Amino acid sequence: MKKKGIIILIVVLLVLAGAAGAIYYVLHNKKASNEELVYATKISDLNGGYDLTESRYMGTVESQEVKGVNRDSDKKVKELYVKEEDEVKAGEVLFEYDTESMELQLRQLELELTSINNNIATLNQQIASLTTEKAAAPAEEQLSYSAQIQNLQAQVNQANYDASAKQLEIDRQKLSMENTKVVAPMDGIIKTINENNSTSSSDDDSSNSNSDNGSDSTSNAYITIMAKGDYRIKATASELTVRSMSEGQSMIIRSRVDDSTWTGTVTKIDLEHPDNGNNNDYYMSSGTTATKYPFYISLDSTDGLMLGQHVYVEADYGQGDVKEGLWLDEYYIMQEDDGAYVWAENAKGYIEKRKVELGEYDENMMRYQILSGLTEDDYIAYPEDRVKEGMKVTHNYEDVVIDDTVEDATGGDSLYDDGYTDDGSVDGYTDDGILDDGSINNIDDGANTDGIDGSVEEAAPQDESAPDSDSEVVQ
Template sequence: MTLEQGNLELEKIGNSISNLNSQIAALTTEKKNAPAGEQLSYTTQIQELQTNVKQEEYNYKVKELEVNRTKKSLESSTVTSTIAGIIQEINPDPGYDDYSGEKQAFMSILSTGKYRIKGKISEQNIGELQPGMDVTVRARNNQEEIWKGSVDVIDTEKPESSSQSEMYSGSDSSARATKYPFYVTLETSDGLMLGQHVYIEPGTGVNTEGLHLMTAYIVDADGKEPYVWVANKKDRLEKRTVKLGAYDEEQDTWEITEGLKETDYIVWPDGECKEGAAVQKNENVQAGGMEEGE
């Protein structure tokens, strides 16, 4: 029952009660002038109508309770947005997401407050991110233009499948790796345009002269011959020995002093990495970069 239907039914019952009371009043007047032989008939009619009035009054109270419950249900179903913004899209008949099976949003709101950067990270690399982690955001067209921020949310409930890996891979399974969206809140968004594509890097960008690489990419970092998996000019996997410099404990990164250049493409080291294996490049990610965002 909708609230409108309930109110219409209440009005209908109220009109019925008024009509019955009018009939009772008319019969009562007629009874006063009726002969003695008709008094019983009038009394019976009046009592029957009075019984009908009581039944309708009961029906009114029951329907009134239903209407009040409907009102409370509607009041409690009001959802208040946690952000200030502009309604971007309303979907009056939301369906279900083909991938997650979850119901799609009824309304999309574009925040008018601080910008958040959306990035994607593969399931192999998701362990590198933690909520609250400091990151540096760089403009793609001018990497000297940077913004500071921190990881706000890592949405592991809504994975996205992709046909191309964010990283290098020598296996088809990695090329189809699942991606997870994450969001970065910026200290300031001055100079950043809505929808602008950027690079997202771990750390604050302070004291990072030279090439620094996260420990997870370096095999045997504590050994005598640490190495990384690199894609050579023929797009084949190559095991390359590197020389390590200073270790940054806070960012869990090593300075690479020899063996790797910023233009090199590196591969996530797993059991499937073999020398000579074919790899597929993602031109948006190179050594030292983490993820792309917008």
């Protein structure tokens, strides 16, 4: 009996010990699960990632720009100064009109104007004579004199009109004689000279040109000039982004099938002629429309490019340059009175405020060189307001967005703040350089995002309960 009691006591003690262990385990795990985490990214991953603030546009390889120069059919070409395949500079004289025949025309016009003015003087004399006679004439003849005077005044009015029109012809002829030399509208090579071409004087323009490459507008021109180089890039940008571009801006051209790149310069932004493609206007997710405008890039090299090839185009801010040392985006750095700091993970896995020494600043890429305080193997966190020293660090982004919502000061739900602002931009590319496929993708610690032809921005983690944002955008 005594032995049986001992056994029962031992069983009870074991049960109590197991219950205590279970309670400790649950409480310990609950405490651990309630511990607030901060997500940190490895610096080498940040520096290896593509610049997600960069905008890309769709482009196509095409032959160089061609402009046509017409001649006036009312004028005779005195001398042609160029021949096919000649290289010319903008402003260089292409041909000159014969002024001898133009001078004869001017003299003829001046004689006709003199004759008109003489006729006006004669008519005015007749009017003055009839007016005098009318004053002395009997009453029954007054009506006859009035009719004659009115007829002469009408002839004077018509003659004055003819004189004004003739004077305009004279002025136009004199101006035409001053512009006897026709110059090249751009640098390039003389592609063709069409001796049978001519235009009326009303259509004449000393630098009349058409930039539509290979179009009918240049096929009948007297002289066609093709810009130097084998190819150029034609791309389009929406009205929302095209005005941020400028002629002379450096650009990077990227292949769509491999890692090949080329460089070039924006030579023309055509705001007068929106793109004539079927998708001239495209619909954004907000329901508004935007118009696409073409811009053109002159290439530094065309090696490896093919006519008609589709490429990606982006502004060159130096993102392709390999810099020595460690560089960090400025938004990770906290500038304070006593120096610069970053939130970095310490050896125990907790976040700490670490002082760093800054070197050069890259204005284009908005990055600082880090001289000391960090290495590429360190993990750093974005300086959110919620980050406090001593918080546990995680390298798994999903650990900090399990619920995606946190209680705000009023007790309501608000989207988890990861330091990024959602301005409505979405990931994805369209052929006009604007993101509008409606999809929003989370960005994982600076890893590469293979987006196409549009602005790519880091977006805040989205609430799992939010509606699916992969909505179709009608172009």
